[in-house]
Amino acid sequence: MSESEPPPHPLAAEPFSYRLQKDGSVRIAHQGRVVTTLTGPAAARFLARVDAADPLTAQLAMAKATGQFKRGNERRAGRS
Numbered sequence: 001m002s003e004s005e006p007p008p009h010p011l012a013a014e015p016f017s018y019r020l021q022k023d024g025s026v027r028i029a030h031q032g033r034v035v036t037t038l039t040g041p042a043a044a045r046f047l048a049r050v051d052a053a054d055p056l057t058a059q060l061a062m063a064k065a066t067g068q069f070k071r072g073n074e075r076r077a078g079r080s
Contacts, residue, residue, distance in 0.1 A: 017029050
């Protein structure tokens, strides 16, 4: 990688996946491990958002649904 080339986006490797269950719930996994299950209206909203999205946008939606995304302040918290 050259100096002028930006680092790859963390979600470009597609660490998240989801599976629609028979009962209508959605299980979201991070690196193969189920981290959350969405049911009812939350599952329907998630599916509507992800079905028409490009892969990176879908990954971001899964990250937000699980709470597994950085907000940019994790390292700075608590430091003076």
